[in-house]
Amino acid sequence: MLAAHRKAHxxxxxxxxxxxxxxxxxxxxxxxxxxxxxxERLSAPREAAQ
Structure with missing residues (x-):
């Protein structure tokens, strides 16, 4: 029964x-x-830094 329970889990x-x-x-x-x-969110900080 325990094996079946583990299999179900x-x-x-x-x-x-x-x-x-x-x-x-x-x-x-x-x-x-x-x-x-x-x-856009990823590229915005890079453009602002340059």
Whole structure:
């Protein structure tokens, strides 16, 4: 019974490990402004420093 319990836990953790990055990526891709804002935010301090 304990082995089955461990197997179930392993399956749940594996599913979570695969789903969480996919959900985050899907959420990021559905916001078009996120892809535009990030390079601007990264390049702004460099331009200000020069």
């Amino acid at each position: 392993r399956a749940i953790w594996r599913a979570l490990a695969l789903l969480i990055p996919l959900i985050l990526l899907a959420g990021w891709l559905t916001r078009p402004h996120a892809r535009i804002d990030l390079p």
